[in-house]
Amino acid sequence: MGRLCFNDVLLCEPRMIDPSMSTGLWWCQSPEDVQAVGVNAVCLSVTGRWEDVKNCGDWLSQFPFVFVASPDRELVEQVRRHVRGLPVLSPREGAFGGYPSITAFLEAHLPSEINGILYGAVMEPSYGLLELARVSVLDEREVPRTLSGLPVLDKLTGGFRSGELSVWTGKRGEGKSTLLSQILLEAIDQGHKVCAYSGELPAGQFKAWALVQAVGPGHLDLFQDPEVGEQISCAQPMAARRVDEWWAGRYYLNDIRDGSAHDEDRILDEFTYANRVLGCDVFLVDNIMTTRLSGDRDFYRAQSMFTQRLTRFAKAQGVHVHLVAHPRKTQQGKPVTDGDDISGSGDIANLADNVFSVRRLSDEEAENEGCSSLVYVMKVRNRGKRGKVGLEFDSDSCRFYPPGKGPSKAYGWERMGEQTTLVDLGDAPVPFEESGGNV
Ligand SMILES: Nc1ncnc2c1ncn2[C@@H]1O[C@H](COP(=O)(O)OP(=O)(O)OP(=O)(O)O)[C@@H](O)[C@H]1O
Numbered sequence: 001m002g003r004l005c006f007n008d009v010l011l012c013e014p015r016m017i018d019p020s021m022s023t024g025l026w027w028c029q030s031p032e033d034v035q036a037v038g039v040n041a042v043c044l045s046v047t048g049r050w051e052d053v054k055n056c057g058d059w060l061s062q063f064p065f066v067f068v069a070s071p072d073r074e075l076v077e078q079v080r081r082h083v084r085g086l087p088v089l090s091p092r093e094g095a096f097g098g099y100p101s102i103t104a105f106l107e108a109h110l111p112s113e114i115n116g117i118l119y120g121a122v123m124e125p126s127y128g129l130l131e132l133a134r135v136s137v138l139d140e141r142e143v144p145r146t147l148s149g150l151p152v153l154d155k156l157t158g159g160f161r162s163g164e165l166s167v168w169t170g171k172r173g174e175g176k177s178t179l180l181s182q183i184l185l186e187a188i189d190q191g192h193k194v195c196a197y198s199g200e201l202p203a204g205q206f207k208a209w210a211l212v213q214a215v216g217p218g219h220l221d222l223f224q225d226p227e228v229g230e231q232i233s234c235a236q237p238m239a240a241r242r243v244d245e246w247w248a249g250r251y252y253l254n255d256i257r258d259g260s261a262h263d264e265d266r267i268l269d270e271f272t273y274a275n276r277v278l279g280c281d282v283f284l285v286d287n288i289m290t291t292r293l294s295g296d297r298d299f300y301r302a303q304s305m306f307t308q309r310l311t312r313f314a315k316a317q318g319v320h321v322h323l324v325a326h327p328r329k330t331q332q333g334k335p336v337t338d339g340d341d342i343s344g345s346g347d348i349a350n351l352a353d354n355v356f357s358v359r360r361l362s363d364e365e366a367e368n369e370g371c372s373s374l375v376y377v378m379k380v381r382n383r384g385k386r387g388k389v390g391l392e393f394d395s396d397s398c399r400f401y402p403p404g405k406g407p408s409k410a411y412g413w414e415r416m417g418e419q420t421t422l423v424d425l426g427d428a429p430v431p432f433e434e435s436g437g438n439v
Contacts, residue, residue: 199290
């Protein structure tokens with residue numbers, strides 16, 4: 001048997017190759033089968049890899065089609081997948097009469113009967129093309145999603161859908177991390193499991209802030225800092241214990257004490273583990289500036305590659321990823337209301353499915369707007385909607401809530417197990433109680 005060398009990918013008998021014949025190229029299972037067929041027969045060489053078949057495209061394209069000369073469906077699938085731009089035919093049902101290979105078939109049949117195998121061959125659908133008429137329609141109502149718990153925002157976005165990336169921008173200290181921490185609590189409350197990379201906050205501080213939000217205004221101890229007079233809120237210990245029971249096994253953090261914790265590969269590895277092993281389906285990267293991006297690519301390109309990896313991760317795993325990115329320096333002093341205002345690569349906003357900006361208003365603006373913060377919805381790929389959402393902020397519990405409502409929403413921990421009365425709830429407000437107009 002001679003060897004036709006295309007990076008040692010294919011094996012055939014060169015003098016038996018005649019592309020002008022109408023019987024096409026027969027793709028065989030083994031070298032024995034290639035020998036048995038003789039004319040225009042080929043197989044993957046022993047050292048050949050399927051991924052390299054594309055490098056033989058020019059040689060393969062001399063033939064009118066490729067016929068997979070084997071009853072093995074797996075081989076058909078491999079040929080269909082790796083032979084590009086040529087019709088791929090497979091044997092009709094029963095063409096091999098129950099024989100597992102061409103060699104076995106020819107042991108029981110005359111050589112002249114071999115062409116009968118090609119008779120009635122079936123044209124395989126192209127690997128990379130779908131026929132729209134056969135595509136099943138996506139039912140919007142069935143796409144898994146998490147709601148923010150803020151009705152006007154949820155109406156604009158339709159919820160944070162699995163398979164998508166949301167980018168959050170806004171200047172320093174505007175409330176991005178705080179709002180996203182609340183969005184993660186909402187996700188847990190809706191039965192999701194979450195995982196967060198917080199590049200700046202040590203785990204203990206991250207937890208203290210999340211606890212204050214989770215217990216809410218009814219279960220806080222308020223202290224006065226004796227030196228500066230500032231008020232500090234702490235989750236009451238009993239409520240904190242109940243919250244720990246509630247989010248146990250549902251809330252994970254990347255451990256940033258480890259030196260390599262900020263490496264993009266490491267973040268994605270931990271996320272992949274959190275998804276596959278722990279079942280997390282909502283992820284937070286807070287923020288892209290604290291990550292250590294790979295390779296010697298320039299900074300903008302590195303940011304865009306990382307964003308691309310996050311979008312692929314979201315799609316491949318069917319999860320939602322929230323990514324915090326800061327606005328350009330030139331935006332200082334101006335509200336960030338356009339995806340192009342995001343610092344670094346413009347690709348970040350292009351790649352994202354949703355783009356939001358968070359802004360904390362001055363007292364005067366708050367008076368005019370009727371709320372203390374604004375979330376600008378700059379892009380929602382799925383709906384094409386834009387708009388702004390006004391929010392109030394409770395500085396004790398660090399909860400955002402719709403204007404006209406209150407911050408006292410009860411999360412799942414309050415509904416879990418026996419209804420222990422932690423404090424006298426007699427005067428406590430009802431969840432998002434009405435107290436005025438809406439935005
Ligand atoms: N509307 C608001 N009114 C009052 N305080 C707010 C408001 N929004 C956020 N804060 C407070 O501002 C502080 C900074 O918020 P946060 O860390 O969420 O901002 P950030 O946008 O994530 O900032 P950075 O970009 O520096 O990470 C927090 O203490 C938060 O409680």
